[in-house]
Amino acid sequence: TQLLEQSPQFLSIQEGENLTVYCNSSSVFSSLQWYRQEPGEGPVLLVTVVTGGEVKKLKRLTFQFGDARKDSSLHITAAQPGDTGLYLCAGLNTGTASKLTFGTGTRLQVTL
Amino acid sequence: DAEITQSPRHKITETGRQVTLACHQTWNHNNMFWYRQDLGHGLRLIHYSYGVQDTNKGEVSDGYSVSRSNTEDLPLTLESAASSQTSVYFCASSESRVGNTIYFGEGSWLTVV
Numbered sequence: 039t040q041l042l043e044q045s046p047q048f049l050s051i052q053e054g055e056n057l058t059v060y061c062n063s064s065s066v067f068s069s070l071q072w073y074r075q076e077p078g079e080g081p082v083l084l085v086t087v088v089t090g091g092e093v094k095k096l097k098r099l100t101f102q103f104g105d106a107r108k109d110s111s112l113h114i115t116a117a118q119p120g121d122t123g124l125y126l127c128a129g130l131n132t133g134t135a136s137k138l139t140f141g142t143g144t145r146l147q148v149t150l
Numbered sequence: 151d152a153e154i155t156q157s158p159r160h161k162i163t164e165t166g167r168q169v170t171l172a173c174h175q176t177w178n179h180n181n182m183f184w185y186r187q188d189l190g191h192g193l194r195l196i197h198y199s200y201g202v203q204d205t206n207k208g209e210v211s212d213g214y215s216v217s218r219s220n221t222e223d224l225p226l227t228l229e230s231a232a233s234s235q236t237s238v239y240f241c242a243s244s245e246s247r248v249g250n251t252i253y254f255g256e257g258s259w260l261t262v263v
Contacts (some may be wrong), residue, residue: 042192044192078256078257079256079257080240080242080254080255080256080257081193081240081254082254083251083252086251126192126193128193137183137195137198137208138193138195138252140185140192140193140194141192142190142191142192143192
C-alpha cells in the first residue's frame, strides 16, 4: 500500500505569515494533486503537478513536485483567514484511472 | 450545472442494520468512487467503478458493497452496520482519462450506535 505522509498535521498562524506544508512518500507517483477541504464540504482540487521538479503557482500558493516524484510541497505566502481549511495531497499512478491515494491531511487555521 | 449529490447528508443507525448511501452525478462520468474520511487516516478508498456493471474493491472494502446499474448512480451499502463504520463518506466522479479532475460530493455523515 502506498502511503503519503503530510506534515505538519496542524498549523495555526496569524494573517500575513508564510507557511509550507509537506507531502512525502517512499513511492513514486506519476502525478500529484493538492486539494482544499472546508468544513461540511468535499475536497476541491487546487492543482495537479505531473513532472518531477515542476513548480506551479496559484496566486499566493506555490506547489512543487519533487525531482524524484515522491514528494511535494505547498507554500502559502501572506496567509489570509480565507486560506483556513484542510489541505490534502493525493498521488496518482499511471494505469489506475484516477484512483487516488490521499495523504493524512494538514489542518490550517489562519487568524486575524 | 452538472453536479454530484449524496443522500442522506446525515444518518444515525443502529449496529447490525443495513444502510445505503446514495450518490448521483449528472456529468455523465464513467469513473465513480466512494471514500471514507476519518481523523488521522485522510481519505481511504472503499469501492470504485469504471463504468456500468463494473465494480472494484478499494483498500477498506470489507463490510461494504456497491452496484453500478447506470452511469449516474453508485449507491454504497453497509450490509450490517458496525460502530467502526461511523465516519464521513464521500462520493466522487471523474472522466475516464487518467489525471482528470475528480469531483467530490458534499459528504454523508454516518453514525452507528
